[in-house]
Amino acid sequence: MPAQPSHNPPPVTPDPGPEALRADARENRERILRAAREAYALHGIDVPISAIARRAGVGVATLYRRFPTRTSLITEAFTEQLTECAGALDEALEDPDPWRGFCTVLRKVCAMQAADRGFTHAFLARFPGDTAYAGERDRAEEGLALLVRRAKEAGALRPDFDVSDVVLTLLANNGVANGAGPQAAAASRRLVGYLLESFRAGPATGPLPQPVGLELDRLGGTG
């Protein structure tokens, strides 16, 4: 649907969208995102913008024209992984064995956390006034609650497990992923192994400390 040639005035070009860009600009946009993902995965979320620009082979101004603020770049860079997480949850929900689905999704997301230094930061960080992920997050919370309920009803997940314990797991895994250096992946696997054993319904488990109402959006690094 080609537009009228002479005047088709978008009010203030609020967000042209990547498709409306000139070919070279779109190419550069992709290069920037790739460079950002690599840099975040390797060095965490604190890498300077200039380093990303250098890695992408573009000037700083180019980066800023495409991603006006630091957080907009981070948001965009991790959308792919967030989608992957959502996909893992969907798969888990389709598994006829809810406990297996539960284990699989936790293992998968934790492995992603361990493989990418920046991912967790982006995943858990509070983006000031940001609603970019809100939709995904709500959907994830619903799906998670459903999965947990099913696993409990199947008698495989302990009854005093709380949905917020998933967030607890992610936070704990985050600590391991960020702290264990080159052994992050292996350490994360072992932690998740321990926790899943704990989560499994068993004969004689004593009372746990109270669950905490951790929510995905109330988490955040240093605030």
Place this chain on the structure above:
Amino acid sequence: MPAQPSHNPPPVTPDPGPEALRADARENRERILRAAREAYALHGIDVPISAIARRAGVGVATLYRRFPTRTSLITEAFTEQLTECAGALDEALEDPDPWRGFCTVLRKVCAMQAADRGFTHAFLARFPGDTAYAGERDRAEEGLALLVRRAKEAGALRPDFDVSDVVLTLLANNGVANGAGPQAAAASRRLVGYLLESFRAGPATGPLPQPVGLELDRLGGTG
């Protein structure tokens, strides 16, 4: 043993030690340490030196005269807590029930982590070329290994538990402590509750992922 009055030349005054300071200087030194501990506990280890100096009511230069580098201040500020940890371990070793001692020391150290934002950072951070804690650390590793062996021999700790799983626990707890904000303490308690259940020797536990040889001194934040 008073020194000769006129000439008793220490080569380059390598480290006068806090006792040799003038009264006001020693007072200020204490004020700085107190302010640093407060600030680190509240805001994490990233607070600027100037903020600590302001909180202590001294100038920046005074702080730097006493603690020439940023890390030297951090090291000194957390020595107290490290000593407390070592004490907790000693108590645990004296407990006739090694499993109870094991649980107590893990609970205690994790609670300290959760209560103090900066503590874990300081505890786990790699201090470049630093050997200040080396002695304490070696002693802690020995004691920990002994405690773990006793708890296994008592049949209370699962046989495939590895000493490095203590570090794993600390890292995981660190993630929770840093991520859960105001609920850090409660979240940490719940995590430790789950993990201790997993660590307890039980009838039918499947194989765990391989242990990782995490060591106290090979850990570190972002490297």
Place this chain on the structure above:
DNA sequence: GGGTAAACGGATGACCCTCTCCATTTAGCC
């Protein structure tokens, strides 16, 4: 009380990071 060396603190330099400006280059269309 007076002398002296220790201690003090504000100003300052060096460095790094985020984000902007503008002269120059380049892609897309006729």
Place this chain on the structure above:
DNA sequence: GGCTAAATGGAGAGGGTCATCCGTTTACCC
């Protein structure tokens, strides 16, 4: 091939932190 608007990139403003310098103040000893 030439025109035009989009896109580019380096230089630099602005803000923040670490660490130092030096003129002034203060504690300690006699």
